[in-house]
Amino acid sequence: MSDVALQPLTIVEIQRRVASELARIGSVIDELGALFAAAGEELALVGGPVRDAMIGRLQNDLDFTTSARPDTTERLVSGWADAVWDMGRDFGTIGCRKGEWQVEITTYRSETYDPSSRKPDVDFGDSLEGDLGRRDFSVNSMAVRVPGREFVDPFGGIVDLAERVLRTPGAPEDSFSDDPLRMMRAARFAAQLGFSVAPEVVEAMTEMAGRIEIISAERVRDELVKLVCAPHPRLGLTLLVDTGLASYVLPELPALALERDEHHRHKDVYEHTLTVLEQSIDLEHRLGNGPDFVSRFAALMHDVGKPRTRKFESGGIVTFHHHDVVGAKLTRRRMKALRFSNADIEAVSTLVELHLRFHGYGSGEWTDSAVRRYVRDAGDQLERLHILTRADCTTRNQRKADRLRRTYDSLEERIARLGEEEELASIRPDLDGNQIMGILGIGPGREVGEAYAFLLELRMDEGPQTPEAAEAALRAWWDARPS
Incomplete structure (x- = not known):
C-alpha cells in the first residue's frame, strides 16, 4: 500500500499547489464569481476542493458557498450552465454542470441537530466566516473568494493540513452534538487522507460515541463504505474501535480484539483481521481498477464468527469450529441492519462462508468433482474468493506461507484447466x-x-x-x- 498521503507538507508547497489548481480551474471559478458579483452576491470556493487542491488531489467537482438564496442561485446559473438541478434545494443547494465541471452552490447556512432528531434543521446564514465555522473540520473550513481569489482561513486549516491533523473549527463537543455523523467522518478522513486526529477530538468522540445512534443506518453505512474503500482503512477502523464508535456501528469488529488467534500468530484475531484486509487490498488489482468494497468488507468480516464458536480443548488448544458458517450469519445480520443492498449482503456473506473451504484442499488431493463444487459454490464471487483466501495467510513462517501460496496456485491452475474443458462457470446438467x-x-x-x-x-x-x-x-x- 502506498504511503504517498502520509508525506509531510510545507506551507510553501501548499501555496504552490493551490496556485496551480486555481490556474487549472480559473476559467470556471472566475466566470461564475463574476456572475454572482454582478448580481450583488458573494461566492466562494469552499471545503473539499480547497483542501484537495492543497494536497495535490485534482478533481472536477467544485463546491461553492454563497450569500444568494437558492432561487437567486438557480436564476443566475440557468443561463450559464449546461444543465441545472435542484434536488438539494431544501438544504440550500443548487447543482449544475458546465462542460466537464460538476458544480454545487449552497447558501451560507447554519445547521444544527435536535437531540432526538436524525435530520438537521437548516437555517440560512449571512456570512462566509459563519458558514465556515459550522463545518466539520478546520481543513474543510477554508475558502477562496471569487472572482478575486482571496484566501479565507479563520480556523487555521492550512496549518492543520500541513501538520496532517484533524481538528474541529470550534469545540469538538459542540460540533459532534450538532451532527454526530462528524465522528464517523473523522475516521473516514483519517483513512482517506492519512491524517492523525487531535487528542481533544478523540476524547470527544469517546465521550459522545453513543450519540451516533440518532443517525440513520443509511448515513452510517455510506460513511463506513467510504472508510473501507479509502487508501488507509486501518487508520479509520482503529479510531472507530479505540473511541468506542465501532461498538455501535460495527460491534463485531471490536469483539475480535478479545479473541486469541488459535495459532498465536498475532496478538489477537482483531490484528489478524486488519492484516488480512491490507493484504486483500494488495491483491485488488486482480479485480481491475479502483477499490472493491465487497472484497474489503469480506476480509474485515471473515472471522467475526470466532467469538461465538471459541472452545478450549485439552492441551491448551483453542478451536473455532464452524466459525465460517456462524460468521456468514452475523455478516448478513449486520449488513441488513446497515441497509446494504441484497446483492452486497449475498456477495460478502458468501465469501465469509467459503473462506475456509480451500483448507480442505491439503496438498492438492481434491478430486475434479470437489474443484467443480468449489467453483459452483463461489459462483460470481470466485475471483474475490481467490483474493480472500490468499490474503487470509498471515503466518510469519515463510516456508509455510510459500507452501500455501504454491498450493493455491495449483488449485487456480486446475480451475482454469477444467474451466477450459467444461465451462465451469456455467455448469448445468447434460439434459434440460x-x-x-x-x-x-x-x-x-x-x-x-x-x-x-x-x-x-x-x-x-x-x-x-x-x-x-x-x-x-x-x-x-x-x-x-x-x-
Whole structure:
C-alpha cells in the first residue's frame, strides 16, 4: 500500500499547489464569481476542493458557498450552465454542470441537530466566516473568494493540513452534538487522507460515541463504505474501535480484539483481521481498477464468527469450529441492519462462508468433482474468493506461507484447466427440463426438479456426459426411486 498521503507538507508547497489548481480551474471559478458579483452576491470556493487542491488531489467537482438564496442561485446559473438541478434545494443547494465541471452552490447556512432528531434543521446564514465555522473540520473550513481569489482561513486549516491533523473549527463537543455523523467522518478522513486526529477530538468522540445512534443506518453505512474503500482503512477502523464508535456501528469488529488467534500468530484475531484486509487490498488489482468494497468488507468480516464458536480443548488448544458458517450469519445480520443492498449482503456473506473451504484442499488431493463444487459454490464471487483466501495467510513462517501460496496456485491452475474443458462457470446438467420430461414421460412438477438435481450432481461428480449416458443414468435413477 502506498504511503504517498502520509508525506509531510510545507506551507510553501501548499501555496504552490493551490496556485496551480486555481490556474487549472480559473476559467470556471472566475466566470461564475463574476456572475454572482454582478448580481450583488458573494461566492466562494469552499471545503473539499480547497483542501484537495492543497494536497495535490485534482478533481472536477467544485463546491461553492454563497450569500444568494437558492432561487437567486438557480436564476443566475440557468443561463450559464449546461444543465441545472435542484434536488438539494431544501438544504440550500443548487447543482449544475458546465462542460466537464460538476458544480454545487449552497447558501451560507447554519445547521444544527435536535437531540432526538436524525435530520438537521437548516437555517440560512449571512456570512462566509459563519458558514465556515459550522463545518466539520478546520481543513474543510477554508475558502477562496471569487472572482478575486482571496484566501479565507479563520480556523487555521492550512496549518492543520500541513501538520496532517484533524481538528474541529470550534469545540469538538459542540460540533459532534450538532451532527454526530462528524465522528464517523473523522475516521473516514483519517483513512482517506492519512491524517492523525487531535487528542481533544478523540476524547470527544469517546465521550459522545453513543450519540451516533440518532443517525440513520443509511448515513452510517455510506460513511463506513467510504472508510473501507479509502487508501488507509486501518487508520479509520482503529479510531472507530479505540473511541468506542465501532461498538455501535460495527460491534463485531471490536469483539475480535478479545479473541486469541488459535495459532498465536498475532496478538489477537482483531490484528489478524486488519492484516488480512491490507493484504486483500494488495491483491485488488486482480479485480481491475479502483477499490472493491465487497472484497474489503469480506476480509474485515471473515472471522467475526470466532467469538461465538471459541472452545478450549485439552492441551491448551483453542478451536473455532464452524466459525465460517456462524460468521456468514452475523455478516448478513449486520449488513441488513446497515441497509446494504441484497446483492452486497449475498456477495460478502458468501465469501465469509467459503473462506475456509480451500483448507480442505491439503496438498492438492481434491478430486475434479470437489474443484467443480468449489467453483459452483463461489459462483460470481470466485475471483474475490481467490483474493480472500490468499490474503487470509498471515503466518510469519515463510516456508509455510510459500507452501500455501504454491498450493493455491495449483488449485487456480486446475480451475482454469477444467474451466477450459467444461465451462465451469456455467455448469448445468447434460439434459434440460424438457428433455427430462420427454424421457420420463412426465409433466412439470416436483419430480422434474428432483431429476434435474440428480443430473447436476452427476455432472459435478463425473464431469460432462454424452446425451446417451445421461439418459441411461436418468432412467436408472428413476427406476430405483421408491414408489
